[in-house]
Amino acid sequence: MAEEQKKQPESGRRPTEASSTDDAASKKVQELVNAETDQGFSGVEVDQTPNSAYTVGGVIAGEETPETDRSFPGLSKDRKE
Numbered sequence: 410m411a412e413e414q415k416k417q418p419e420s421g422r423r424p425t426e427a428s429s430t431d432d433a434a435s436k437k438v439q440e441l442v443n444a445e446t447d448q449g450f451s452g453v454e455v456d457q458t459p460n461s462a463y464t465v466g467g468v469i470a471g472e473e474t475p476e477t478d479r480s481f482p483g484l485s486k487d488r489k490e
Contacts, residue, residue, distance in 0.1 A: 462472035
């Protein structure tokens with residue numbers, strides 16, 4: 410009985426005819442994986458403030474950070490109550 414079973418290819422995929430839809434889907438997935446790899450993490454960057462704004466030089470130069478932005482009084486340490 411074991412001899413009668415068809416052997417699957419090494420990749421574990423069933424032998425099927427490749428369609429253009431499969432190729433397009435594979436290409437799209439690969440593009441997304443490449444984008445995440447280039448970005449260095451998955452998802453959206455939460456704080457898009459450049460790291461230089463958090464350095465002594467950035468503070469002296471007056472670079473804005475979410476913590477010092479007066480348009481968000483809930484986050485600003487200098488807010489007026």
